[in-house]
Amino acid sequence: MRAIDIHTHPPAEPGTESENREAGRSYFNQTWEMPKTPADMAATFEKLDIVACLLPVDNETITGKRYTGDQWVAKIVDEFPERFIGFGSVDPHKGQAGVKQVEHAVKELGMRGFKFFPNGQRFFAHEAQYYPIWEKIAELGVPIITHAGHAGGGSGQPGGGGLGLRYSDPMWWDDVAADIPELKIILAHPAWPWQEEQISMLVHKANVFMDISGWSPRYFPEALVREMHTRLQNKILFGSDHPTLSVDRWLQDWKELGVAEELEPKIFLENAKHVLGIDDWPEKQ
Numbered sequence: 001m002r003a004i005d006i007h008t009h010p011p012a013e014p015g016t017e018s019e020n021r022e023a024g025r026s027y028f029n030q031t032w033e034m035p036k037t038p039a040d041m042a043a044t045f046e047k048l049d050i051v052a053c054l055l056p057v058d059n060e061t062i063t064g065k066r067y068t069g070d071q072w073v074a075k076i077v078d079e080f081p082e083r084f085i086g087f088g089s090v091d092p093h094k095g096q097a098g099v100k101q102v103e104h105a106v107k108e109l110g111m112r113g114f115k116f117f118p119n120g121q122r123f124f125a126h127e128a129q130y131y132p133i134w135e136k137i138a139e140l141g142v143p144i145i146t147h148a149g150h151a152g153g154g155s156g157q158p159g160g161g162g163l164g165l166r167y168s169d170p171m172w173w174d175d176v177a178a179d180i181p182e183l184k185i186i187l188a189h190p191a192w193p194w195q196e197e198q199i200s201m202l203v204h205k206a207n208v209f210m211d212i213s214g215w216s217p218r219y220f221p222e223a224l225v226r227e228m229h230t231r232l233q234n235k236i237l238f239g240s241d242h243p244t245l246s247v248d249r250w251l252q253d254w255k256e257l258g259v260a261e262e263l264e265p266k267i268f269l270e271n272a273k274h275v276l277g278i279d280d281w282p283e284k285q
């Protein structure tokens with residue numbers, strides 16, 4: 001295995017295409033072909049010798065549509081266990097039902113983490129009502145990956161597709177990271193316009209990490225590239241955001257960034273294994 005891509009999205013479950021996904025398509029200027037089936041997507045990652053984490057989003061209380069993403073991801077991982085790692089998601093507004101949902105996702109469906117999208121799920125992570133969910137996830141020993149910074153979905157639409165940006169200020173999670181030090185939190189993407197805040201959190205909290213998905217490496221800010229070479233080399237995880245941003249294009253642009261080669265084993269594999277708690281994987285499988 002060459003790498004773990006910590007941040008990809010499964011092909012839409014038949015019948016669940018969303019409008020914001022379409023808006024995202026134009027924001028990211030997507031010219032590549034979208035995977036129509038899990039098999040398409042597995043083939044892409046197989047060619048690259050990369051294992052991909054599949055991230056769904058549960059925003060059932062906002063959309064009113066029943067969430068089936070965990071089951072969909074579990075089904076895909078069942079079919080391609082060598083190629084994918086499953087993440088679940090939970091709408092934080094579900095309260096105790098949400099606590100049960102995360103427990104079920106890990107114990108019954110084999111999920112290895114949880115994805116949150118605060119803009120779409122409309123929550124501020126530091127509020128007390130959500131803590132039972134954060135605490136349960138910590139107890140289960142799996143990480144949280146949360147969207148941070150600007151949202152590509154809805155970008156350029158009237159009202160930004162209804163997505164408020166304040167929700168994804170990473171600093172809301174700083175309180176959570178301080179209160180539950182055993183909970184690993186991955187801030188997804190360079191968190192523009194809060195990149196300085198993000199770097200500060202990464203330096204300050206041993207349990208906070210970031211993935212570098214969703215942006216072509218061509219546009220990485222200088223500070224991020226500098227930190228990657230120095231004090232944050234154990235905190236940064238490769239992610240593409242495929243198929244929102246194609247993994248092929250991401251890797252191509254990475255080569256042009258000129259990051260020191262000796263950092264690649266950490267950024268592409270070791271850091272992710274550590275955060276996922278699978279240091280002995282996949283040999284074990």
Ligand SMILES: [Zn+2]
Nearest residue numbers: 007214241244
């Ligand atoms: Zn994403």
